[in-house]
């Protein structure tokens with residue numbers, strides 16, 4: 001029925017789309033989606049709306065998810081092959097794909113300078129679940145030492161997900177307050193505070209704190225890279241007070257910065273006890289991982305946590321491929337090189353619009369352009385011109401294209417973004 005509707009109305013585009021959207025609104029009111037776009041397919045860094053006959057350059061990659069591009073042929077092949085073999089068997093039994101992926105995550109992490117003492121992996125289905133596991137593991141570790149050692153430190157501008165646990169450590173009050181009581185003993189600190197102040201807080205509460213969670217580059221909050229010295233200092237403080245450090249690499253990890261992990265450039269002393277990955281891990285197939293060191297794993301017992309779908313062979317087969325591609329020196333170098341093209345373009349834009357653009361932040365292929373005011377009209381204008389971008393925080397436009405985006409598509413997208421900015425402020 002739906003198909004027929006599309007094909008019979010494909011010619012008179014926009015009104016056809018509006019009609020479909022009007023008739024297809026059986027969805028809860030939690031998203032504000034534009035009414036001029038219904039995505040029907042994608043190819044690498046482009047998306048198509050075949051109902052309206054429009055093509056878009058996609059700088060969103062499904063929110064930093066399709067790192068290897070839309071409709072990646074190899075990913076499609078693996079999905080098909082694995083679906084023909086085994087989709088799901090639950091965590092009652094081992095599967096080869098799950099064992100391989102866990103081993104690969106640990107090995108590649110060490111090989112590329114990430115968490116040096118990475119030891120075990122918990123596989124699940126989404127970012128928020130990966131953080132949920134991380135929080136539970138940190139709490140268990142704390143409680144094993146002292147029943148009061150349960151609290152979590154998070155940071156202003158953080159985003160860690162929407163389930164009740166992950167939401168509790170997500171900064172934006174708009175997301176939290178409608179839902180009443182969340183997990184108690186969460187403290188939001190300001191990452192820009194002096195280390196001495198952060199130390200005072202953490203050491204004064206050491207008997208009540210189980211963990212600290214931080215994104216090495218804050219994504220949803222506005223693309224704020226945390227300075228290395230801050231992470232080094234925080235880890236040192238936490239180690240001294242037996243507080244488990246969790247790095248949320250769900251958005252900034254897996255090659256996005258030009259390193260396998262955003263924390264991979266840090267000295268070993270600043271490596272986390274737990275880190276979480278999702279988004280790009282399945283290139284769009286929902287899969288996520290919580291990686292822990294031996295210290296954290298030692299706090300866990302059979303039955304402490306679980307998931308029905310988590311680590312299913314279908315997702316693991318895809319992730320094994322994703323990791324093979326991304327955890328590769330020349331692939332990562334290429335991300336950095338492409339990132340330089342994007343960075344240059346954005347810096348030029350800032351020069352051209354010094355009164356409208358406040359700041360450019362990021363690395364690799366994760367960038368934020370902070371405007372003086374809320375950039376909604378720019379995002380809308382860009383879409384009208386054929387470029388998809390998303391906001392981050394209140395005043396920032398975020399650029400997180402596929403890591404496989406072609407150089408000339410970066411240039412074309414930059415030109416469209418410039419046009420959007422120009423016409424918005426004309």
Ligand SMILES: *Cc1c(COP(=O)(O)O)cnc(C)c1O
Pocket residue numbers: 126127128129131159160161162215219220248249250251252278279
């Ligand atoms: C997207 C995101 C999450 C939540 O992931 P979901 O898969 O949407 O649950 C958590 N942390 C960070 C840093 C994210 O960017």
